[in-house]
Structure formats: C-alpha cells, structure tokens
Amino acid sequence: MSFFPPSLENLIDKFAALPGIGKKSAQRLAFYVLSLPESEAQSFAAAILEAKSSVHCCPVCQNLTDGEICSVCEDSRRDKGIICVVAEPRDVLSFERSREYKGVYHVLHGVMSPMNHIGPDDLKISELISRVAGGEVLEVIMATNPDTEGDTTAMYISRLIKPFNVKVSRLAYGIPVGSNLEYADEATLTRALEGRREM
Amino acid sequence: MSFFPPSLENLIDKFAALPGIGKKSAQRLAFYVLSLPESEAQSFAAAILEAKSSVHCCPVCQNLTDGEICSVCEDSRRDKGIICVVAEPRDVLSFERSREYKGVYHVLHGVMSPMNHIGPDDLKISELISRVAGGEVLEVIMATNPDTEGDTTAMYISRLIKPFNVKVSRLAYGIPVGSNLEYADEATLTRALEGRREM
Numbered sequence: 001m002s003f004f005p006p007s008l009e010n011l012i013d014k015f016a017a018l019p020g021i022g023k024k025s026a027q028r029l030a031f032y033v034l035s036l037p038e039s040e041a042q043s044f045a046a047a048i049l050e051a052k053s054s055v056h057c058c059p060v061c062q063n064l065t066d067g068e069i070c071s072v073c074e075d076s077r078r079d080k081g082i083i084c085v086v087a088e089p090r091d092v093l094s095f096e097r098s099r100e101y102k103g104v105y106h107v108l109h110g111v112m113s114p115m116n117h118i119g120p121d122d123l124k125i126s127e128l129i130s131r132v133a134g135g136e137v138l139e140v141i142m143a144t145n146p147d148t149e150g151d152t153t154a155m156y157i158s159r160l161i162k163p164f165n166v167k168v169s170r171l172a173y174g175i176p177v178g179s180n181l182e183y184a185d186e187a188t189l190t191r192a193l194e195g196r197r198e199m
Numbered sequence: 200m201s202f203f204p205p206s207l208e209n210l211i212d213k214f215a216a217l218p219g220i221g222k223k224s225a226q227r228l229a230f231y232v233l234s235l236p237e238s239e240a241q242s243f244a245a246a247i248l249e250a251k252s253s254v255h256c257c258p259v260c261q262n263l264t265d266g267e268i269c270s271v272c273e274d275s276r277r278d279k280g281i282i283c284v285v286a287e288p289r290d291v292l293s294f295e296r297s298r299e300y301k302g303v304y305h306v307l308h309g310v311m312s313p314m315n316h317i318g319p320d321d322l323k324i325s326e327l328i329s330r331v332a333g334g335e336v337l338e339v340i341m342a343t344n345p346d347t348e349g350d351t352t353a354m355y356i357s358r359l360i361k362p363f364n365v366k367v368s369r370l371a372y373g374i375p376v377g378s379n380l381e382y383a384d385e386a387t388l389t390r391a392l393e394g395r396r397e398m
Contacts, residue, residue, distance in 0.1 A: 005266070014242070018228050025219065028289075029219075030250065033250070044213045044247055045244040045245070045247040046244070047209050047213045048243055049240070050209070051206045051207050052232065052240040054206045064203065064204060066204035066207070071202075090227075093202050093203070
C-alpha cells in the first residue's frame with residue numbers, strides 16, 4: 001500500500017535498499033532528508049555523486065583512495081616488504097588506529113564464500129600474487145576475520161604464495177586484551193592455549 | 200582521525216548526520232553506496248533531489264504531497280467536517296492503514312516541547328485554527344501521542360478551538376488489542392479502568 005507521494009516512496013525505497021535499514025527506518029531517514037534545508041539536501045546528493053566519482057581502488061593495494069595511489073602506498077616511510085592482507089577497506093582503518101603497523105596493505109574486497117557465490121576470481125587475489133611475484137615482498141600477514149570464510153580465504157591465498165618463498169603469517173588468535181576469561185568461548189581458549197608464549 | 204579519502208569522509212559524515220545512524224553504520228552505508236553501480240548511485244542522489252524539490256506541504260492539511268493538494272483533501276468522499284490532528288506525516292499513514300477513518304487530517308509537524316525550544320508558533324497550529332474558523336468543521340480529534348508533550352499539545356490546541364463551539368475529542372487510552380494484561384503498565388491500566396464501557 002503506497003500512501004506517500006511517489007517521489008517520497010522512491011526515496012524511502014532507496015534508503016530501505018541500504019544494508020541494515022528496514023522500512024520504518026527508511027521512512028524516518030526520508031522524512032529527515034525532507035526536513036533538511038534545500039542546501040543541505042543538495043549537498044547530501046552531491047556527496048554521493050562526488051564520492052562515487054572520485055573514490056576508486058588504489059592500483060597497488062586496492063584500498064579506496066581519491067588520489068593516484070593511496071596515502072599508505074605513497075608514504076616512503078612504510079615498509080613495502082610487509083603486506084597485511086585484509087578483507088575490507090574498513091579493516092585498514094582498524095590497523096591504522098593501532099598506530100603500530102608500519103608495513104603496507106592489500107585489500108581483497110571480500111572473502112571467499114561459496115554460499116554467496118563469491119569465488120577467488122571475485123576478489124583482488126591475482127593483484128596480490130602479482131605484487132608478491134614482483135620480488136620485493138618478504139612477508140605476507142593474513143589478516144582476514146577469524147571465521148570459516150576468513151580462514152578459508154587465508155588458507156587459499158597462503159598456498160598460492162608459498163611457491164614464491166615468501167613468509168606467510170596469520171594474526172594471533174587468543175583472549176582479547178581487557179576481556180574476561182569467564183566470557184571467552186571454548187574455541188578461543190583452545191587457540192589461546194595452543195598459542196601460549198613463555199613469559 | 201581521518202584516514203579515508205576526503206570525499207568518502209564527507210559521505211560518511213552525511214550519513215552519520217541522519218537520525219539513529221552512528222559512525223560505524225555510516226561507514227557501512229557509505230561503503231555500500233560506493234559498491235553500487237554508477238547508475239544506481241546516481242539514481243539515489245536524484246531521488247533525494249527529486250523528493251526534496253517535488254514534495255511540499257498540502258496547503259489545506261499540511262500533510263506531505265507532490266500534488267496541488269493531498270490525495271485525502273482532494274477525495275470528495277472524505278468527510279471534511281471531521282479533522283484528525285496528528286503530529287507527523289507518518290501518523291496519517293497509521294490511520295489510513297486501519298481503513299476505518301473517513302474524515303480528513305491536520306498535520307502539526309511536531310509537538311510542543313519546551314526542552315527542544317519548540318513552541319506553538321513552530322507548529323502548524325494557526326493553519327488548524329483557520330480551518331476551524333472556516334465554519335465547516337464539526338469535530339476535531341486530537342491524535343497526538345499519549346505522552347507528556349503530545350498531551351500538552353492536545354490540551355493547548357483544544358483550548359484554542361473551544362471558543363468556536365466545535366466538538367474536541369481525544370483518542371481513547373487503554374489496553375492495546377491483542378496485548379497481555381500482565382505487561383500493561385499502571386498508567387495504562389488506570390486509564391483503561393477510567394474509560395471502561397458497558398458491554
């Protein structure tokens with residue numbers, strides 16, 4: 001049942017198509033946009049077009065950038081010999097926030113997922129192999145999520161990289177800093193025991 | 200700390216300014232928009248501009264419309280003698296869904312809220328009074344939400360309307376249909392008792 005004017009229904013549908021936004025939330029967002037001053041609604045629309053047209057993948061690491069190459073690849077202080085492989089651009093942000101990592105990245109733009117028909121060819125894996133084949137790389141850190149799909153993807157890529165005699169590592173599994181043993185699940189505790197280190 | 204390209208940061212900020220959308224959700228939405236095909240991103244932006252430019256308030260009832268007057272006010276079968284006063288355009292949808300109400304509406308576009316500096320002059324109250332003063336109206340149903348602000352607004356407006364010798368009513372308070380007495384709060388139960396009717 002459509003009661004709102006067609007152009008408002010259309011805007012509600014656009015919002016409802018966004019991930020995690022239901023019909024009710026979409027209505028609320030659309031009403032909010034209508035309540036904005038003309039100039040702000042225009043700058044919202046312009047922001048979508050501007051981001052869509054100017055943001056593209058860095059030709060080296062496939063992270064999102066609006067420059068020729070991304071700020072990390074451009075930075076001469078970053079160690080080009082270590083590549084941290086992540087699934088999504090937002091994962092790069094998580095590492096950058098820790099301010100500890102000094103290497104570069106490679107963004108896969110997803111993980112292998114047979115359920116969703118995402119295979120190796122849908123990810124930026126061949127680009128990673130080309131970088132490794134270039135010869136400059138000493139270590140590849142697999143930093144996909146510690147779930148079935150992330151593990152499978154990491155395993156698949158590590159097999160492709162092995163022939164190049166490059167060290168392949170995986171992020172450590174274990175108890176998160178500041179958490180409580182009481183709430184740690186069995187799988188995490190098992191991995192934390194396996195990965196224990198001498199003090 | 201800004202790590203994303205400026206145009207992407209800008210889009211994230213736009214999404215984060217929407218009600219109920221936090222920074223993380225805004226990032227997810229912005230990434231989703233970037234992953235859309237060019238044409239869909241453009242039609243999203245166009246939907247915002249189109250809705251903003253074509254949708255305006257009905258000059259009679261102040262509901263949102265893209266026509267000269269809204270579909271309810273235009274409908275000759277609707278009883279122009281009864282006005283249901285609601286706070287928001289979405290409340291009209293709720294009544295229309297019940298398919299029971301045959302009168303017309305008046306949308307206030309908010310409720311009086313001293314905390315948020317919203318007074319009577321910020322609402323479409325003078326427009327309502329003009330309609331009532333027109334002489335055609337027999338009854339005004341106050342259908343603002345049953346909370347402090349909604350009640351205050353209803354009370355304020357009913358005092359303004361009284362001098363015109365027009366019947367002013369308020370939606371019934373009581374137990375929602377299909378709910379459980381166990382979960383009804385005291386205030387609702389008290390109102391349900393007060394408003395009891397002979398069977």
